[in-house]
Amino acid sequence: MHNMEQKKIEENPPIATLERKLEGHTNFVGSVAVSPDSAWAVSGSDDNTIKTWDLETGQCRATLEGHKKEVRTVAITPDGTRIISGSWDKTIGVWDAETGRSLVYLKGHKGYVKSVSVLPDSRRLLSCDSGDITLKLWDMDSGNCIKTFKGHGGSVESVSISSDGQRAVSGSFDKTLKYWDLETGQCLATLEGHSGFVYSVQITADGRYAISGSKDKTVKLWDLESRTCRGTFEGHKNKIYSVALSPDGKLAASTGFQDKTVSLWDLISGACVQVIEVDASPISVIFSPDGKRLVVGTASDAVIFVYRLTGVTGAVRDVTDQRYTNAKVVGAVRDVTYQRYTNAKVVLVGESGVGKSGLAHRLIEDKFIPTDSTHGMNVWRLDLPIEEKKSLERETLLWDLAGQEDYRLIHQLFLNETALALVLFNPQKNDPFAETVDWLKALGAAVTKNKPGQPIKLLVAARTDVGSITVSQKKIDRFLEEHGFAAYLPTSAKSGFNCSDSLNNNQPSSLKQAIAQHIPWPLLPWTSTPRLLRELKNAVLAMKEEKLGLLGFPVLAQRLKQELPKEVFGEDDVRTAVSLLANHCLAMPLQFGDLVLLQPEILNGYASAVIRAARSHTDEIGCVSQDDVFQRRIDMTGVTRLDRAEEDLLLRAMVQTLLDKSLCIAEDTDKGKQLIFPSQYRRERDIPVHPEIFVSYTFTGELAVVYTTLVVRLWYGGGYDNKELWCNAAEFSTPGGKTMGLVMERSGEGEGTISVFFHHDAAEDSKVMFSEYVHRHLHKYGREVRRDRRYVCGKCGNPVIDRDTVRKRLAAGREFIYCQDCDAKIPLLDRIEQRLASEPVARRVALMDEKAGLALSSQALEQILDGHMMAICGEANQVFRLVSRFDYGIDGEIEFKDDQGNPSGKKIYVQLKSGGSHLRFRKRDNSLVFDVKNPRHLKYWQTQPVDVYLVIRDEEKVIRWMNVTPHLRTRQNKASLQLLFTGEKLDAAALLRVRETLLQAPVKI
Ligand SMILES: Nc1nc2c(ncn2[C@@H]2O[C@H](COP(=O)(O)OP(=O)(O)O)[C@@H](O)[C@H]2O)c(=O)[nH]1
């Protein structure tokens, strides 16, 4: 540790000191709560029990039994009379706090109850679950569910209610938080920003702010009024299962599961004020209401740690609205080892060839560098004339995105968090803004829904040296006004006009000044990070420019040690730094081989080549053979390429990314595996006419992305028998042979319409599911979505023409409309319309989406495992071959080389397990078992001439392997389909150990 750091810590005595440990539970303590008078605590455990504890003496007062499964959440009513528990047995228990008697079980959740929070009236409570992915409001006295809140797209893990009982926040596996009005059940806002599951949320007493803990290793602070992220706290090395707020709203606590720490954060200054090292993995945390204690539950050790706190006050009523904002940093930063900074993302957008890269070079190097407009994407640090604040560093990154059509599908991955966009146009063109509008819509779609007017946009005329500006100033002015640009500037990268510092007497150029002036700094979230992590991140960012290709983490760590000789750090810290950069798309750790790509943009280049290949398929069917991609039989013009071995790996990572993002379909055909891009189909199809269209949606956003992801997910999740694609249309048929489909048209600038149509006698049930799926998808991915339900008169058979009126009447809750032709009453709320919003449909749609997700991630996992084998065999300099003997349960073989580097003939076989989950913990003894799905494999594996190894990726995404041959030969129960899985981590060292053993025997020639 640095002397400085040591000294600082001595000057700042710890806030928390260990008081005692509470022992008694026998399994994970997933939840803790403290009574309103701060005298006692309650804990819920995976041992299915609840315990109450006297905080003064540490005595266990009672053990409450009754739940049939893990108790993952506990709470105490504000009046202190009742204890609430939520369990994986799907019930919520209500207990008398005094006697420990069970009062009632609330039943209604279809999945695990993950979290409960009690309203101030001590009568009602809010709960959430993993099955229906809903929140439920209950009346404890009657035992009734009063209201169900829907909206999340993944397991809802955590809920928290403001102390006035008006508002709630929830956190979910869909990576978002939702902000709710408890009275109306309305979702007021969806807070996006985490790049991993959200495990835990807490709202401040006044309901103004919330904090969240996530799998992405960060804690975030949210302003619920402006619905934006205010800050991010970094420092944990792994997932954060639980967060808590001190009663005075000034401190946050977060539990780091793998790093075995609880961090205390000062929410006002952003500093980490203490890192408590816990002697176990902490998974739950709570402050006592008097501010005197912190209670921490841990994982397998099942111990509860109680800390005494100093300097933390109990609940305060009056806190100014200014807290947590940049404007007012109150109090000194207590720990200099943490730094706070704000990062502004500035992107250059505009059609291909307009001059983006030229301008980027000018801004960065103040030189004109002729470029080839096929070039992909680049990121640089941009020096701006901005006022530096001592407590808050500001930094700007300039992103140059490629403008070609082939890149658009993947660009959306990089547009989010944009603070300011430089929108370039060619002023010599007659219609210079034609493509610009698409870009503006794409930008709007990428930035979160809750920030109207963002990002800030500057309109830039490029290449003005080429000729005079033909577009009239009036037209420019109108365009500026219409789209809310903050400023307009004509530039020339070549001459340096308005963009060269040296031409401006070495003062920042006009463009730089405009950028600096318009970045909305106070609105941008800050990040608080340990000094070391910041140094590491900066060093990694600097290395991006070296174009290093794929790097192994050990090599990267080595490089960083040269760059930062004074720092003491390990590979772990490097991993953390890289994954934090990855949260902002600034680096890409591969999911296999322990490798990182410092320039994710290289992957984009390859992806665009694949998409281009799919578009140019001779049959116009938008697909490309996976083999052609892996064997480089596609046109790679303009792609920044890596060397062959790295490229082999990156191509797999690229296909995996496309699958993970639902951007393509991987389908096995008699011609091998095909990668299908629905948006690249060019085969025409007549657009169906009335009366087949059932409903249509008009929306804006990145149209191709919205359409592609919709088709891909329906393809995988719908369980449809037959699927056919056309140019901007897709058809699916049910087992009964009834067809449903959708068609997309561009209906305006940056605006599209997706219409759903049905075959005449498609079953009502299929119609309901299909249209509800489309509905949800569009609301998730599209912007400015407008729904138009189409009606047909039951009497004369004519379609209703006036859709505007239909929309208005539906919104007003009217139940019918008159036919414009025959005056008959046409019911608006027909059976389908009524069923659409119902709970069972929502649940089935969520299941459908889950199925799509699973199928896609299984496809992606196949790429990961193949890639992993190639990467580690490459690293260990051994030979890996994929073989296709799937029926026998063998996917590949490894041949070891002898000491001279020649193939030795010594081999092992591997089976790469990419299907659904194969590993589970056996209840009986909690040991990890592998379920063999195909009994024939067991026999086959035993009779092979060489040993067979199972390769599996576990829940923590660690790829492990195990030699099953000796195990199968010696085991007792020959008929069992369970294998005790004792696999070790599969890396190059593990591979070389096997080689060692095998080659000890004389080598066969
Ligand atoms: N005359 C002139 N040519 C430029 C200027 N900026 C870029 N170019 C050239 O115009 C072409 C397209 O520019 P580029 O920056 O690659 O466009 P991008 O596709 O938007 O990145 C290239 O040949 C550049 O060298 C400029 O300011 N003036």
Ligand SMILES: [Mg+2]
């Ligand atoms: Mg370019």
